[in-house]
Amino acid sequence: MTTTLADNWGVHEAQFWLRGKQPEKRVEFSEKSGMWNVYGHQEALRILADPATFSSDFLRVVPEGTFPDQDKDALSAGNLIQLDPPMHTKLRKLVSHAFTPKVVADLEPRIAKVTTELLDAVGGAGRLELVEDLAYPLPVIVIAELLGIPASDRALFKGWVDKLLDNDDEFSLKEPTEKQQKRLKDTMEVRQHLIDYITGHADERRSRPREDLLTKLIEAEVDGESLSPVQVANFANLLLVAGHITTTMLLGNTMLCLDAHPGEWEKARADRSTVPSVIEESLRFLSPFAAVARVTNTEADFGGTVIPPDQMIMVWVAAANRDERTFTNPDTFVATRDPNPHLAFGRGVHFCLGAPLARLEGRVALNLLLDRYPALRSDPDARPEFQPSPNMTGVRKLPLLAG
Structure with a gap:
């Protein structure tokens, strides 16, 4: 499967771990990018x-x-993924109540209802495009309702987010190429559309508060001070964008893994208790966010390889999830893999806040797909289309035959 995914389906060439390869070094400096790459678990x-x-x-x-x-x-203000403790801890607490196990569990009926409605809309055509018909709208509707912004605007969000993700460049700290400069300029313009959109809703909440996350961000105080409009907009933007991208790719990737392993598909259909394990193995096997960035505050020694202070590190969690030192047969999809210490949702203080919600959405949606479509499979005449980014692994189009 890895060869098919990487070579036939257009997965970015930088993602060598999807081609059954282990890195020559677990920690290495890239002269091309001016950054350090870490591949080991x-x-x-x-x-x-x-x-x-x-x-x-x-x-x-x-x-x-x-x-x-x-x-x-201004780019980092209020953006959880770019903040360190103690500010990160304080801001995370502002919304952590919305993602507690009980709150997330209580969302299950709503997630099931939305999933059912989306699948009903597909009708009996005998085919569906998984991303367009389910994997994208489901998590967007859920996170939009939590934030308090119109889920009916999801086509607008999709247009902006698709432009943000439509990038096959490998970022470099060296002298930027004309292509990279143009790409970053386009990215900032699209990002500003999202920020302006959220700012408009935030301004409305200041005069007409509601019971939603956006209102809570506006009313919240950190160290006795309210969040600035920029902090609110960046925080809400992160929740909206990250709050659906992971689940969108998780659902598509899981279906792709099961389609390529029909025996595992039948086992999951027969024993639904294995569905959570299937999702975890999908997260390991095709990790949606392939990399996260860090910067050294002090010198760091990795077995004799020394990274100086103030160096950017790309932590390739997707490669770490294929580390043969940690995972037996790392290039094999094992639906019942246990233990499965994958890093797809990160680890530590930055562990994905929305991980429980993404897992729930994945479980509910997969079970309903299993219920409704006994012969669901990929369309041999319409291959999946992957995100072009080297930092992401996920389908953006997945045509399926339902009959």
């Missing part, structure tokens, strides 16, 4: 668990002017 785990040494404030080492017409402080 134990090395990645160490970095993710130590925010004091490995900071999330990676923008501080990005050269000035890299992001056209953007203040780096």
Whole structure:
């Protein structure tokens, strides 16, 4: 399957782990990008668990002017993935109540209802495009309702997010190419559309508060001070975008894994208690977010390979999830793999806040697909289309035959 995925379905050439290859070195410096790459599981785990040494404030080492017409402080304000403790801890607490096990569990009937409605809309045509018909709208509707923004605007979000993700460049800290500069300029323009959209709804909440996350962000205080409009917009933007991309790719990737392993598909249909394990193995096998960035605050020694301070590190969690030192037969999809210490949702203080919700959405949707479509399979005449980014692994189109 890995050869088919990587070579026949257009997975980015940088994702060597999908081609059955182990890295020559677990930690290495890239002259091309000016960054360090970390591919090993134990090395990645160490970095993710130590925010004091490995900071999330990676923008501080990005050269000035890299992001056209953007203040780096404004880009990171309120953005959880770019903040370190204690500010990260304080901001995370503001919304953590919305993702507690009980709150998430209580969402199951709503998730099931939305999934059923979306599948009903497909009708009996005998085919569906999984991303367009289910994997994209389901998590967008759920996170939009939590935030308090119109889920009916999801086509608008999709247009913006698709443009954000439509990037096959490998980012470099070296002298930027004309292509990279244009790409970053386009990205900042699209991002501003999202920020302006959320800011408009936030402004409305200041005069007409509701029982939603956006209102809670506006009313919240950290150290006795309210969040600035920029912090609110960045925070809400992260929740909206990250809150659906992971689940969208999780659902598509899981279906792709099961389609390529029909025996596992039949086992899951016969024994639904295995569905959570299937999802976890999908997350390991095709990790949606392939990499996360960190910056060294101090010198870090990895078995004699020394990374100096103020160096950007790309932690390739997707490669770490194929580390043969941690996972037996890492290039084999084993639906009942146990233990399965994958890093698809990160680890430590930055462990994905929405992981329980993504897992629930995946479980509910997969069970309903199993119920409704006994012969669901890929369309041999319409191959899947993957995200072009080297930092992401997920289908953006997955045509399926339902009859």
